[in-house]
């Protein structure tokens with residue numbers, strides 16, 4: 694066997710080993726979850742105090758973060774970020790307004806990790822002050838807006854078509870840091886499935902490439 698062939702085989706072996714490790718970790722987390730009371734269910738209340746979230750984005754071993762924010766405490770915001778960052782294949786977002794830079798960072802992070810991200814947003818709140826939609830589009834993320842005369846007032850996220858996050862929270866820092874808000878987190882298919890259908894319906898209905906509906 695040639696040296697290059699051996700190197701290729703070794704490379705393939707490393708890829709397979711990495712995939713299996715990730716798969717095993719995923720399986721372990723799911724089994725642990727189910728053994729601790731079934732599918733994940735959690736309620737997050739806001740406002741959340743601001744803490745450093747660097748550790749959620751950076752690999753461990755990068756050294757201590759020098760920023761002045763508190764380090765370590767888990768808050769409803771770090772929980773929310775953790776759920777979003779747990780996406781491995783898809784992340785579908787249906788949002789009324791989106792101006793939080795930290796949440797945008799999480800979405801862009803997932804996009805860079807090859808998670809398929811789709812965003813539906815309200816047309817009237819598309820370009821609010823600090824809107825993150827431009828950043829998402831620039832990065833190549835698919836964003837669609839509604840065209841109706843009423844608000845697209847949903848605020849929900851679907852992670853891997855498995856986990857639903859929904860509630861009153863707009864994706865703005867005012868909502869995260871100031872308002873009284875709630876987010877329900879659930880893996881219960883009885884809740885997840887209707888939201889999956891709702892997302893697909895909105896995604897299809899707001900396809901800019903689709904021909905305009907004809908009036909009867």
Ligand SMILES: [Zn+2]
Nearest residue numbers: 745747758760
């Ligand atoms: Zn920090």
